[in-house]
Amino acid sequence: MSANALLIAALILPFVGSVIIALLARWPNPREAATLLTASLLFLAGLCLTGPVLAGARPALHLIQVAPGLAVAFAAEPLGMLFALVASGLWIVTSVYSIGYMRANREPRQGSYAVFFAVSLGSTIGAAFAANLFTLFLFYELLTMATYPLVTHKRDPAAFHAGRVYLLMLLGSSLILFLPAVVGIWLLAGTLDFTPGGIVAGKASVFQVTLLLALIVFGIGKAAVMPLHFWLPAAMVAPTPVSALLHAVAVVKTGVFCIVKITVMIFGIETLAATSQSGWLTWVAGATVIAASVVALRQDNLKRMLAYSTVSQLSYIVLGVAILAPISLVGAAMHIAGHAVSKITLFFAAGSIYTAHHLTEISELNGIGRRMPWTMGAFAIGALGMIGLPPTAGFLGKWFILSGAMQTANWLAVGVIVVSTMLNAGYFLPILYRAFFLPVPDGSQPGHEAEHVTGGEAPWLIVLSLVVTASATLGLFCFPTVPLALARLMMGAS
């Protein structure tokens, strides 16, 4: 297939898949097969597209001109390619995991769950390949709406409450801040197309650039820069596979992806450096990194702790942007991939513990490592990735961001990275200690005894998935060629 055909295939596959899944909703096995097939085909299309993109091809698709300046158009460029690969690859694993998790926990409404999951992924891919700011905005909003039913999946008052926070914060920030920024960029630059080097150079005053950048950073609520992060912990009421893929990968990464892409291809990092935007953005991102880590330290609910850790890690990526050095942006792009595989592993592990033992609080995890060696082994690898230690993917991103900070003598950023690394260690290592070295309490978990304590590990599909993602965390450290090449290509290096 030609590169253009592959691009079209990647864009429509998830939506076609969602229709097929909806038609098969009543029959669990064919339905799951359809999900897996769609995810695999999507990943395959992404892989086939990677070759041409690495070779310099930029397949593009102009769909329709809505109004002057508003076109729905797609193009495969390196950063979007990287993001699409991560999202579609992890969708396959998550689908496998979902089957194990949803069936073991006897979750209701698995059909509509799978449909919305596919639509969410489709929106993510659409955002990844958006060729202009309008298309990006379109799929950004679609993603919010498609994930809302997943967040409220449990349909109880707590879920509705969380759903409202989720919807209002994400739609609110994007409609109030992001949209005016898009209109402002259109009025200033006369175009919304993503262009290497940016489109506002020489067309906007320092004040205008600052204002627009602030609108973008805070308007993209999915990036969870404080104080717009509340929706993320709230969204943890969703079933764990949703938290894992959407709120560790697809949704939040769409947020930071947008920020990276807009800074590189709308503002242009030279323009931003020339108007000295680095300072305040470093403060904002740095404050989020530290504050979210401190909050994470104090959490006892495992998923909430992971959510705050996500908030903190997302701002690493924003920090990579704030440093405004090409190498730190490469680091930011790498961290999109690196954090994705590690964090999904951690969420898989949390879901695995919940499925096997119905435990949700960190204080209940004494000795769990000996009962669930695979799960907690994977958890340990994911935790190393969060702290940023080799040999995990998290190390690479952090390394590049740190080099950028050193290069530009941004000592504030260096300080933030060092302190946050210690904080990360401070909340992940005690869990590992507790899981592996503390004894199992006697007569723990009254009430769940009869049903769940019999075995140690969760169903094999769950274990399989988390082993795969943990291996990916290690694998990405050992073989970073493709993502690194894509990330470098984004910055114009060959």
Place this chain on the structure above:
Amino acid sequence: MIEPLAHLPVLLVITPLLAALLAGFMRRGGTAFGLSLAVSWASPVMAITLLARVLASGPVSYHIGGWEPPWGIEYRVDALNGFVLVLVSVIGAVIMPFAWRSVARELEPDRQAWFYCMYLLCLTGLMGITVTGDAFNAFVFMEISSLSTYVLIALGRDRRALVAAFQYLIMGTIGATFYVIGIGLLYLATGTLNMMDLAERLGGAAAEQPRTIVTGLAFLVVGVSLKLALFPLSAWLPGAYAFAPSLVTIFLAATATKVAIYLLIRFLFSIVGPAVGFAASPVAEMIIGLSLIAIFVASLIAMFRLDLKRMLAYSSLAQIGYITMGIGIANQPSLTGGIVHVVNHAITKAGLFMAVGCIVFRTGTVSLTELAGIGRRMPLTMAAFTITGLGLIGAPGTVGFISKWYLIMGALQDGAPWLAFVIASSSLLTVTYIGHVLEVAWFRPTAPALAGVSDPPLSMLLPLLVLAAATIWFGIDTSWTAGIASRIAEGLLDGVAR
């Protein structure tokens, strides 16, 4: 020699008028419905033909009875009112099939023929206001449409419909009186009622008798504002929409206020604009201020309404605020946004009210508290509600986004970024009340009382789905909506600049 195409402007008015007379003699609802359907489907054909001619070769002028203007009445169609004619007639054509079962369910058999008679009269009035180039003639048609509207509202099943109709009668009469006083004062100063003539002579008259002109215009703007339900002259609207028969609510929400908005645009830009300079006058600022209040106050009230029809009625007030806001800012993008929102709101609000009409048809209730889980019982209806609701919110990919895009652009170009943020943030209020309905409809456990309920028959469902499809279609292909609106705005502002 008779050339039928040349008579299109008057045919648009006379056809529904004659049909209304005929319907008045009919006894069976079915035959009257057939007649209305025929007229409703013929009108858009005529209107679109007319608009195509206007867009191709400039304004069309038609002299009633062969009398030359300014002595005779002139019908004058340019891009602006051609566009509104198409809107009104197309909406009429789309919603008419819905009437068949809805009216049969909601009205007693001996009243149905009367209903169609009044409906056709209302259509006559709206078409007449739009097509005429004579300020006093517009008043006559305004009365025709208003009087028939009072009857239509009073035909509602609930006895409170009578109160609502009476309230509208009082308010509407005040509005019409203000309008006619305004016209009288302008006539006093200029000696003409023809709109083109008025525009020409107003400048000179304003220099001679500034007070008469200003007073006249003030009466006129207030009178029209009452008809278009600009806050705070909108107290009549929620009750009228809530208690009228479903079809009437749909029709009024989509067309009646829109025609009044057309009249406001016509006066402010084509007549006052060139002479007095509208954008510089305090009217513009007042309209912006009132629009802002309308958007926020009405949306806030809508958030706390559990009666779906009332909620949507308040939402209409807010949406009218967007349109008048575009008029008030008065630059090219904002005016484009205002005009395109006339169409976009007509589509979305007609769709929403129609979905509610379907719910009423099946369940007999409009109270949100009794409709938990209705989405699973009436999936297609609620899917259409969801799509048109997203259009109302202004989600990208729907019509509402296009309107907001132009309005925000207008505000930014006007050097009022705060206004852009206010417009943008108001969407959040819409999200709240539409989101509440969606949450109840889709995610709550189905209420036992809704056990036997299902989607309505095809004649009701199809128009609804057409409107939902239009919500998306015109959000993606805007050449017929924003494209033409942008041309109109340019033309209007050129007129002002001249």
